[in-house]
Amino acid sequence: MKQLEERIRHDGTVKPGNVLKVDAFLNHQCDVALFDAMGAEWARLFAGRQIDKILTIEASGIGIACLAARHFGDVPVVFAKKTQSINLDGDQYVSSIYSFTKQREYPVIVAKRFLHAGDHVLLIDDFLAKGNALHGLIDICQHAGAKVEGIGIAIEKGFQEGGRKLREEGYDLKSLAIVEGMDPETGEIRFAESE
């Protein structure tokens, strides 16, 4: 998606350790017009698929998932939680994942009453690198008996193995921008060809 790639080039920052900071428009400050365009693009890419729920994970996935849902007939958005709270009661699906940005294990929690056998689910998230967070969501969908119809990612780090593995596993993964390489010295960002 050219608009997203241009925005990453313009406002993204490359840091040592293959870190790409996009907090100016994606995951701290949010450009909602861009999010809306991303939702329209996912709707184009997943046209013809039955999507009756969007599942994402707090916190950065929520904004893009909510704006995307408007392009999928206002389907419900469920966001998985990363911490237990007294507001989370009843039966839950719980998976466990390791976050490299938070540098710790954390749970991924979805209340059972919001994900059901036979649901056709689109997974949405802001970043895909190793794919740990997505595998937590997929694990939860499998436990619920829900079908993962597709996976919509804003930015995939194509040089890490998450995307390749998910495609090999047969998932219909659409990343709006695939970063093939980054140079923290020059700030250069190379993208794969998009669909």
Place this chain on the structure above:
Amino acid sequence: MKQLEERIRHDGTVKPGNVLKVDAFLNHQCDVALFDAMGAEWARLFAGRQIDKILTIEASGIGIACLAARHFGDVPVVFAKKTQSINLDGDQYVSSIYSFTKQREYPVIVAKRFLHAGDHVLLIDDFLAKGNALHGLIDICQHAGAKVEGIGIAIEKGFQEGGRKLREEGYDLKSLAIVEGMDPETGEIRFAESE
């Protein structure tokens, strides 16, 4: 806002300890068409005010803030973070608040480059009870020299002191539904008259 009140009556659950669970449509599963209507209502209530940024707090505020921003000319949404991560670098505004639902102190963090002196800010959050989270956001705005033009809340617990205090402090607080009382025995929910 009648639509929100009816939804709370229909899908909300009253629990002992003045707990109102609205995770079916507001803070775990999200009804984006309702969020859009809430955004339109805040735009009506804050018409005439200069709003050039929306500030909210992860995680439940993000979805409603992003859909509300579309009704305020697609202004940027900044969501305050509750945990440090390697993705948060540079200078930060940090406040500290106590959460009754999480039952612990946690930080409220906004990168300094996303909030500036002279910004006209609308604060958005899903719930207002004691007002701790909002006071964290207000504290950060004061440190930044940003002006809090208004506060948009989805559900205010009118029987707790947060809303009264904020109005006494002079803030233009618009809660779309104000719960005056709840009965965990009968499930009855009483609302204050809305504007």
